[in-house]
Amino acid sequence: MxxxxxxxxxxxxxxxxxxxxxxxxxxxxxxxxxxxxxxAARKDADGDWVETGLHAFFGAYPNMLQLLDELNISDRLQWKRHALIFNQPEKPGVLSWFDVPDIPAPLNVILSILRNNDMLTWEQKIRFALGLWPAILRGQKYVEAMDKYSLLEWLELQGIDARVNSDIFIAASKALTFINPDEVSATIPLTAMNRFLRERYGSKIAFLDGSxxxxxxxxxxxxxxxxxxxxxxxxxxxxxxxxxxxxxxxxxxxxxxxxxxxxxxxxxxxxxxxxxxxxxxxxxxxxxxxxxxxxxxxEGVPVINVQIWFDCKLPTVDHLLFSRSDLLSVYADMSETCQEYHDPDRSMLELVLAPAQDWIGRSDSDIIEATMAELAKLFPAHLPEPVKVRKTAVVKTPRSVYKxxxxxxxxxxxxxxxxxxxxxxxxxxxxxxxxxxxxxxxxxxxxxxxxxxxxxxxxxxxxxxxxxxxxxx
Ligand SMILES: Cc1cc2nc3c(=O)[nH]c(=O)nc-3n(C[C@H](O)[C@H](O)[C@H](O)COP(=O)(O)OP(=O)(O)OC[C@H]3O[C@@H](n4cnc5c(N)ncnc54)[C@H](O)[C@@H]3O)c2cc1C
Missing domain, CATH: 3.50.50.60 (FAD/NAD(P)-binding domain)
Structure with missing residues (x-):
């Protein structure tokens, strides 16, 4: 046919x-x-790639992994240490690691949460785990049924306190759908958590080795x-x-x-x-x-991708970072995470700005200024002074994935x-x-x-x- x-x-x-x-x-x-x-991505006048979006792959992507395998290009994924890493706006410059041990799911994810003492108290961890229990027991059917609630409403129903929301779920919500927990359907983060809790390498992150x-x-x-x-x-x-x-x-x-x-x-x-x-x-x-x-x-949700080419190497990690800041969602130093963009002397940060509703109509220079201000808040001691930026790129997508x-x-x-x-x-x-x-x-x-x-x-x-x-x- x-x-x-x-x-x-x-x-x-x-x-x-x-x-x-x-x-x-x-x-x-x-x-x-x-x-x-x-x-999609396009080369700029210097031959550098300007991307529509920073893209991370997960172990819980069976169809993508199978496709790469069938095309014989699985080696193009660069797998990172099995961990989720969060900025801590309340402790600028300090990253919080949820290291996932190499043991069967869901124990690996549960242990990674229990072992992390930066972000949650023991009481919050236990409430969080109890809140996730119906999703673990009843699976995707339960997750789908929760679509009637926003994430914030669902957290309240589970008795999970606001700190867990501000610490974990704002980051997850912004990363997964580019909107905040008061707007996002509970089904979205629960779907991701459900996959991570069921698959040993589900939360493992990879980057493509080029554009x-x-x-x-x-x-x-x-x-x-x-x-x-x-x-x-x-x-x-x-x-x-x-x-x-x-x-x-x-x-x-x-x-x-x-x-x-x-x-x-x-x-x-x-x-x-x-x-x-x-x-x-x-x-x-x-x-x-x-x-x-x-x-x-x-309808599609607005989102903005920002790339900043620095003239120096920033203190950085070879991984995806969840910013937990108001303006930004996730970001990565692509000079570390992506082989084709590798540069031992100069960092290139790629950052997703979300929610972008209030920014989509603003000028590129406003967006870069706000992004730099946010970075200065996240890493007060780490950004060089004066900041040496070679160039920047802003790609606005007024309607991206469905809201x-x-x-x-x-x-x-x-x-x-x-x-x-x-x-x-x-x-x-x-x-x-x-x-x-x-x-x-x-x-x-x-x-x-x-x-x-x-x-x-x-x-x-x-x-x-x-x-x-x-x-x-
Ligand atoms: C900033 C950003 C970051 C993201 N990060 C991640 C991530 O880390 N991990 C992840 O898994 N996903 C991520 N996503 C989501 C992911 O990119 C999308 O879900 C996926 O690429 C959507 O693919 P699609 O083919 O469904 O739609 P699209 O990519 O929108 O494809 C639709 C195509 O149709 C074409 N088209 C439109 N009109 C016409 C026409 N009239 N005739 C012919 N062609 C037409 C368009 O040009 C486009 O190429 C991100 C998205 C963005 C924007």
């Missing part, structure tokens, strides 16, 4: 990969000149191309064309450099776009279908739709790994599986001609 896919983020790419594995022919179209979507477009997306493109598929950048889906019965007749595509529009016809069609981009393209003929109406309840407020789980769509030849993909579609790279890869795989099931039910198109050139009206 020929399958037209719009969107070359990780979901669209994974979908294409698993379609060629199943013997189908994917034709993927990406609007941008770079693949990767939220993991995602080259080191992660390109191998998928090569794999797909070698097996009869195709991947085209600077090709934007302009309109979903319908048959009289509401099924898809074709994708009306447009180039990004003023080329004439053309129609792509295929046996099946996939939109692997962000939910916001898809809503703009939803055909009029589908507006009455509740399946598509539910998407109005989902995971309470009640959103009910509106996340399946990859199959009521339209027999049309499918969705993307980390916002229903899968248990939330708005993550793992979620995107799994959604792509589920979409490919749904299409494979659909293919056994319909005869293939008679013509092998997919791209029927047709000037637009």
């Amino acid at each position: 020929r399958v037209a896919i719009a969107g070359g983020g990780l979901a669209g790419l994974a979908c294409a990969k698993y379609l060629v594995d199943a013997g189908h022919q994917p034709l993927l179209f990406e609007r941008s000149d770079v693949l990767g979507g939220l993991v 995602p477009p080259e080191r992660l997306c390109q191998p998928i493109v090569d794999y797909v191309n070698e097996r009869g598929g195709s991947v085209q950048t600077q090709s934007s889906l302009k309109e979903i064309l319908l048959n009289i019965d509401g099924t898809v007749k074709g994708f009306l595509m447009t180039g990004c450099n003023g080329e004439p529009s053309y129609t792509v016809e295929a046996d099946a069609y996939v939109c692997a776009l962000s939910v916001d981009a898809f809503k703009l393209l939803r055909p009029e003929g589908w507006q009455d279908l509740p399946f598509f109406q539910q998407l109005d309840e989902l 995971a407020t309470p009640g959103r789980q009910a509106f996340r769509p399946d990859q199959r739709t009521p339209i027999s030849n049309f499918f969705l993909s993307g980390s916002y579609t229903m899968q248990p790994y939330l708005g993550s790279m793992e979620g995107a890869v799994l959604s792509g795989k589920l979409t490919a599986q749904a299409i494979a099931a659909h293919s056994s039910a319909i005869p293939p198109m008679p013509s092998t001609q997919t791209v029927a050139n047709a000037a637009t009206a």
Whole structure:
């Protein structure tokens, strides 16, 4: 079967990969000149990578790890010491380590919490552990049911005091979804905790050894191309064309450099776009279908990625850090954590600014100034004086992953739709790994599986001609 896919983020790419594995022919179209979507990156004038987001991989990403294995590029993940590391704004410059011992789960995570005396008292630790008990016993079903509560409401119900929230959960909430605990659904951090408590290496963190477009997306493109598929950048889906019965007749595509529009016809069609981009393209003929109406309840959350190239080496660790500060979420010194960005003499901090609602409209210089002020608070004795910054980069994403407020789980769509030849993909579609790279890869795989099931039910198109050139009206 020929399958037209719009969107070359990780979901669209994974979908294409698993379609060629199943013997189908994917034709993927990406609007941008770079693949990767939220993991995209571009080189600046000096040849340094400017990324859309700082990306960390977890041991609890089975589908991503399997994909890397299948592409023979597992060695591109640089695994770090098994620990979660937090800044302590109340003790500037001192990091708090939750070292996870190499023993079976959940004992390893429980021991790491019990052994850490920087952030929680014994009473808080015990209350925290008791609060997590239903999630441990009842698993994902319980975790899903907690979607009706915000994280703060759930903590109150469990009798877990505010200190645990400010110490652990603000960091988790901001890192996982770019919003604060009063806004985030309890399902989000509980899902992560549940994975970490069940898998021995679930909370182990890795960084890619270079930029995602080259080191992660390109191998998928090569794999797909070698097996009869195709991947085209600077090709934007302009309109979903319908048959009289509401099924898809074709994708009306447009180039990004003023080329004439053309129609792509295929046996099946996939939109692997962000939910916001898809809503703009939803055909009029589908507006009455509740399946598509539910998407109005989902929208992307703003986030900002900041990179600061210093002229000197900062005292640093080769790991991801959870800042626990108001402005920042997670950050890392990429000159340490990532092989391609390695520099023994100069640090490059990459930081995620979240929640970003109040900052997304501000100037880059305001954002850099605020970030530097926050860093000075976190490391008063460590930042060189005067601070020597070579250059900075700010990438704003006004609508990134879906905003995971309470009640959103009910509106996340399946990859199959009521339209027999049309499918969705993307980390916002229903899968248990939330708005993550793992979620995107799994959604792509589920979409490919749904299409494979659909293919056994319909005869293939008679013509092998997919791209029927047709000037637009
Ligand atoms: C700052 C930041 C940090 C993050 N950190 C992490 C992390 O540490 N760990 C983690 O697991 N996840 C992280 N994520 C989340 C992760 O990046 C996403 O969940 C995942 O990449 C989403 O992939 P996707 O394919 O579903 O969507 P997207 O990446 O949004 O892909 C959609 C694609 O569709 C394309 N498109 C849009 N409109 C059209 C059109 N009309 N025609 C053709 N193409 C179109 C877009 O250009 C894009 O390439 C982070 C995200 C951000 C923004």
